[in-house]
Ligand SMILES: Oc1cc(-c2ccc(F)cc2)cc2cncnc12
């Protein structure tokens with residue numbers, strides 16, 4: 084049996100990036116996925132929008148749903164202020180194993196806690212396990228049919244506070260129509276769409292930013 088796409092991506096990082104240099108890890112993955120083999124990272128175009136929202140929020144506690152190989156984990160963690168924490172949840176153990184190595188290669192392991200398992204089971208455990216009062220920022224980038232239930236779960240577990248920013252990937256492609264309806268029609272969110280393109284392609288996609296109003 085051969086290697087997997089995540090394993091080939093890790094090899095590309097180890098070959099082309101500089102250990103401890105997050106920027107070089109991001110560039111190595113973007114180069115590999117644009118020129119060698121497409122993969123479902125948020126990518127460099129939507130990544131710039133993620134960077135700008137993150138810089139604006141400057142979260143002390145951040146949550147990522149859907150780690151995959153850790154590309155957006157590295158994008159987020161590299162911009163966190165000292166002492167800030169990112170918790171990232173990944174359901175697929177093979178993805179998580181690669182992500183741990185990519186996050187460590189970037190030298191960001193001290194800012195990131197990667198938790199393996201279903202987000203629906205882990206979200207209610209955030210307070211007791213990680214001493215989280217509430218999240219300042221949430222990046223939704225996992226299975227699209229989990230966006231609404233997990234957002235409701237975050238509300239019900241008291242993990243969102245007035246001003247928490249949710250940023251959701253793929254609201255156009257593959258699409259999260261129920262999520263868009265939910266956050267755009269709810270009086271508890273102020274939403275804004277950032278038009279962009281599906282990673283490494285010319286296909287339209289976008290990010291939806293939603294501020295929780297409490
Ligand atoms: O950014 C993403 C893109 C795609 C995807 C796959 C196939 C295709 F044709 C188009 C888009 C799937 C994702 C699943 N989880 C998280 N993020 C994803």
Ligand SMILES: [Mg+2]
Nearest residue numbers: 125224252253
């Ligand atoms: Mg995505």
